[in-house]
Amino acid sequence: MTGSLGTCRVCSQREALALCSRCREVGYCGPDCQREDWPSHKASCNQATKLLGKPTGPVAATPSPVQCETGGLHVVSPSKSLSGTPGTPAGFDVVLHGQRSIENAQMVIDKLKERGVCVVKAGADRSFQRAVHMESEALRSSRKFGEAKKGQPVVPGSDQIRFDARDDKVVWLSSSWIEANEKKARALKVLDDQLADFGWGLKQMLEDQLGLTLSKRSPGMLSCYDGGAVPGAKYDFHIDNPYQTQMEVPDDGRRLTLIYYISDGQWDVQKDGGGLQVCLSDPRRAPRTTAEAKTSELLTVAPECDTIVAFFSHTMYHAVLPLSSSRRRFALSTWFSCK
Numbered sequence: 001m002t003g004s005l006g007t008c009r010v011c012s013q014r015e016a017l018a019l020c021s022r023c024r025e026v027g028y029c030g031p032d033c034q035r036e037d038w039p040s041h042k043a044s045c046n047q048a049t050k051l052l053g054k055p056t057g058p059v060a061a062t063p064s065p066v067q068c069e070t071g072g073l074h075v076v077s078p079s080k081s082l083s084g085t086p087g088t089p090a091g092f093d094v095v096l097h098g099q100r101s102i103e104n105a106q107m108v109i110d111k112l113k114e115r116g117v118c119v120v121k122a123g124a125d126r127s128f129q130r131a132v133h134m135e136s137e138a139l140r141s142s143r144k145f146g147e148a149k150k151g152q153p154v155v156p157g158s159d160q161i162r163f164d165a166r167d168d169k170v171v172w173l174s175s176s177w178i179e180a181n182e183k184k185a186r187a188l189k190v191l192d193d194q195l196a197d198f199g200w201g202l203k204q205m206l207e208d209q210l211g212l213t214l215s216k217r218s219p220g221m222l223s224c225y226d227g228g229a230v231p232g233a234k235y236d237f238h239i240d241n242p243y244q245t246q247m248e249v250p251d252d253g254r255r256l257t258l259i260y261y262i263s264d265g266q267w268d269v270q271k272d273g274g275g276l277q278v279c280l281s282d283p284r285r286a287p288r289t290t291a292e293a294k295t296s297e298l299l300t301v302a303p304e305c306d307t308i309v310a311f312f313s314h315t316m317y318h319a320v321l322p323l324s325s326s327r328r329r330f331a332l333s334t335w336f337s338c339k
């Protein structure tokens with residue numbers, strides 16, 4: 001779902017900004033047109049979701065900027081306190097559930113512009129959350145996760161290789177992997193699609209308001225930090241696409257990182273560790289070093305089930321703090337790129 005979505009199917013005048021999140025077959029300029037169309041679109045939407053074999057319950061409640069039945073998503077609590085002191089998890093900036101998709105997308109954009117990171121409550125059904133957790137655990141038991149560490153020359157051309165300071169294992173949900181593991185990852189596939197929709201739903205606003213043009217998305221990456229197998233598992237401070245820092249690395253195109261956390265129940269960052277910590281530096285420019293980044297205020301996000309975190313891949317330093325219990329911390333991540 002890249003490029004233009006065409007014109008709105010109702011008014012045929014304005015550009016469609018988002019697709020129906022259930023069937024992803026029709027586009028609207030905004031919630032008003034979508035709401036008006038729902039009585040006539042309902043039947044074909046139900047048919048399409050049946051044909052695609054999508055579980056309608058979870059899809060209707062998953063994190064996408066447009067929801068058919070209700071005409072968009074609904075913000076419940078804009079920003080609770082966001083003191084961001086280490087160890088104190090941030091509140092949600094946006095809570096998605098069922099109405100006002102465009103307004104929600106705008107709140108995400110505003111937060112990204114102001115702070116480079118936005119914490120969103122996705123609003124998926126509990127049964128869907130449980131399904132993605134069970135699938136993640138089952139994939140781990142059947143040894144589907146592989147090494148995530150990547151080696152890179154310390155400077156280009158050097159024989160000295162530095163490995164990513166990360167302790168997670170990952171599965172890439174590429175289309176061929178999904179095809180080969182269809183039954184094992186039904187809910188994860190739906191989640192990956194929904195995360196994609198959420199990101200693409202921001203596309204036009206990111207372009208118009210922040211000058212960021214997204215044209216590609218990576219496959220979903222399911223990660224597992226296993227506090228039982230690797231006590232204290234973590235990922236040190238880094239920028240996903242560090243081309244602006246003093247490290248001599250090429251621009252890999254990544255601009256927006258989206259992560260959806262998957263866990264069995266509540267996650268207490270004081271007890272379990274594993275918080276995502278983001279350095280709140282200038283969102284428009286990457287700090288040149290980790291030390292410089294750490295002089296900024298820190299925002300801690302609890303990897304609590306059903307939380308989405310969005311941040312700029314090329315400017316925001318972040319880390320996964322060491323796990324301090326034997327729990328497993330799962331997340332589905334995806335990266336949107338400008339090339």
Ligand SMILES: O=C(O)CCC(=O)C(=O)O
Nearest residue numbers: 235240259276320331333
């Ligand atoms: O899982 C997280 O919270 C962040 C992981 C991360 O930074 C990465 O995979 O690049």
Ligand SMILES: [Fe+2]
Nearest residue numbers: 238239240318
């Ligand atoms: Fe990262």
